[in-house]
Amino acid sequence: MSLLKNLSPAIALLILSGCASSTPPSRPPIPANLNKPCPSLATFNSKSWDDLLTTHISLTFMYGECANKLEALLLYLEPR
Template structure:
């Protein structure tokens, strides 16, 4: 009977000691300054040339890709 009481006491002590551990609070990491900047404005096109339209489209795609990459980093 003494062994059973000792075993129960040991189990209770181990359970209570396992529940008493605390964890550190979450610390939010600071963001680099370049990630908090807004995306650049869309450049305006003042010509009717198809070549200029194509170049402007490529520039816009590059700007969007860079801005989207910045925001993807924020979501990780």
């Protein structure tokens, strides 16, 4: 019985130390398509309405892609 009394604290200590040293689960690295910055905007130096419309449409698509990428990154980083 004396041996059991001496081993009980040691066993409890080993069990508790195993729980304390666990590491939190790690996330996989951020996907490459979400890790790139949004493209820089081109300057507009034309007086043509057609060029203005083309640039506006191009910027609209660029904004949509960048907004989608940011939303995906925020969802990825959201705590689970």
